[in-house]
Amino acid sequence: MRYVVTHPRRVRGESVHQTSWEKKLLLSKEREEIQVKVQSQTAARDPETLRKEIEEAFLMPEVEHFVETPEVRETEARMKLWLDAGYPVHLIGPTGCGKTSLAMHVARQFGRPVVWINGDESITTADLIGGYSQIENESVRDKYIHNVFKSKDVMKVEWVDNPLSLACKYGYTLIYNEFSRTKPAANNVFLSVFEEGVLELPTKFGEDRYIRVHPEFRAILTSNSIEYAGIHRPQDALLDRMVGIYTDYYGYETELRIVMEHTGLEEDVARRVVEIVRYLRDRLPDAQKPGTRACIMIGKGLKMLNRSSGIGLDQICIDVIANKTSSKKEMEEKRELVCEAIAAVQEGSGG
Ligand SMILES: Nc1ncnc2c1ncn2[C@@H]1O[C@H](COP(=O)(O)OP(=O)(O)OP(=O)(O)O)[C@@H](O)[C@H]1O
Ligand SMILES: [Mg+2]
Known part of the structure; x- marks a missing residue:
């Protein structure tokens, strides 16, 4: 039976007593509010917005205490010139002379998100471009009829980008530190990126196999000028495709x-x-x-x-x-x- 209000009732604060009809109304209002909240939250987290949030939170490097003197500015200017001309820049210099700090500082000035990789012996092409990650493995054992056994394994996989593919897709600046520590074969993927502006994802098929490199993609690579154990001589074809800037110890x-x-x-x-x-x-x-x-x-x-x-x-x-x-x-x-x-x-x- 519906309760009918016969005289106006004013309640200050939380009402002590609620009729079932009022309770229902309140519940539906709460539900509505929750729905609006969820909708606005999910709307704010569409993949594009999520990517922007991640870029702002994690991909804008801070270079603390960076010092600029005329000699630092001169190297910076040369790096920017070549990067603006569309060439990757390779900083070569002895240990601890300031290569990484300079790379970060220059990369930051382009105002684009920055991703970086540290080269080493164990790096593979997949560490650069990404690969399939297994996200769900489902097994169904159907014994509905006692003498029929049906078994089904479903594996759902998803492609996960790594720094190089992210940078090529979205126009980020890539810093590849100590790239000559990586075995040259793993770096082959850079050849077509630098020459033809195309990144090839070898494990993908069809159209998905190729990514056209974003016009704002930039790459700064660093390597040590001193021959240590664990350093590989990069392939000439790769060195030919980038500009080399020798950075010695500062004055x-x-x-x-x-x-x-x-x-x-x-x-x-x-x-x-x-x-x-x-x-x-x-x-x-x-x-x-x-x-x-x-x-x-x-x-x-x-x-x-x-x-x-x-x-x-x-x-x-x-x-x-x-x-x-x-x-x-x-x-x-x-x-x-x-x-x-x-x-x-x-x-x-x-x-
Ligand atoms: N222009 C600069 N302003 C302020 N600090 C700097 C500058 N250049 C280098 N440094 C400082 O000098 C130190 C060495 O610099 P950095 O790590 O960039 O050298 P690196 O050549 O990359 O060394 P490694 O060969 O070991 O990788 C760091 O502590 C860095 O903060
Ligand atoms: Mg360094």
């Missing part, structure tokens, strides 16, 4: 500014650190030369140094450059070299 003033920016050290202390590292760099063999990263590490070590700890500048420098030492004898030689560097720098500064 004294740039390195000084980088150290001050990263460590907050006073200028005279930062100068000493940079001079010591440059002295060691001039005398150690190629594969053991300390880069700008070593300057920053020594600077940060000095910042933490507590006079009462009894640890000296020499020990801080030794700890930072000791990693690539293979024997006690070599360590002693390095210790001597560090003492020599500290003395030379002190002498030079009149201290």
Whole structure:
């Protein structure tokens, strides 16, 4: 039976008593509100919006404390020129000279999302372009009639993109760090991307096999100029398709500014650190030369140094450059070299 309101009733706050009709009305209103909420949420999460959200949250790199001096700007300008002309740029330089930071900084300036890969021995073409991922495996065992056994396995698979295919499809900037650590065969897929502007997905069939490279796709590759174990010589055909920019260690003033920016050290202390590292760099063999990263590490070590700890500048420098030492004898030689560097720098500064 329907309850009929015969006189107006005003309820302040939550009503204590509700008729069944009021309850129904309230429920349907709640349901409506939930429906609207769900609709607006699902509308906001269509694949395109979701991709944009991901791009904003994860694919815009932050380069902290980046220092620009005339020499940094000059390299940046050359990189931008070639990237704007549609060529991939290959940064070649010794360990810790600033290749990755420069790549990130330049990539960021294009205002496009950035994806990156770190090359290594185990990278395969699938790590670059993606592949099928198994998402559902369903088994049905039908024994409806006792002597008939029906079995069905259903496997649903979905294609998952990796950095190269993402960059080609959506026009992202790709940073491929240390690409010469990857076996050359895995990098073959780049040949048609750079030459014909087409990415071929070898495991796909028909039209899906080819992706036309987005006009805003850009690629910055880095590699080490020093021949280490685990480095493969990239195929000439690939090197021929990109522009090479050799980046050596930065000059004294740039390195000084980088150290001050990263460590907050006073200028005279930062100068000493940079001079010591440059002295060691001039005398150690190629594969053991300390880069700008070593300057920053020594600077940060000095910042933490507590006079009462009894640890000296020499020990801080030794700890930072000791990693690539293979024997006690070599360590002693390095210790001597560090003492020599500290003395030379002190002498030079009149201290
Ligand atoms: N222009 C710069 N401004 C500020 N910091 C910099 C700059 N260039 C390099 N650095 C700093 O120097 C250190 C080494 O730089 P980076 O990692 O880019 O060198 P890399 O050449 O890529 O080294 P690796 O060969 O080991 O990969 C980092 O700590 C980085 O933050
Ligand atoms: Mg690097």
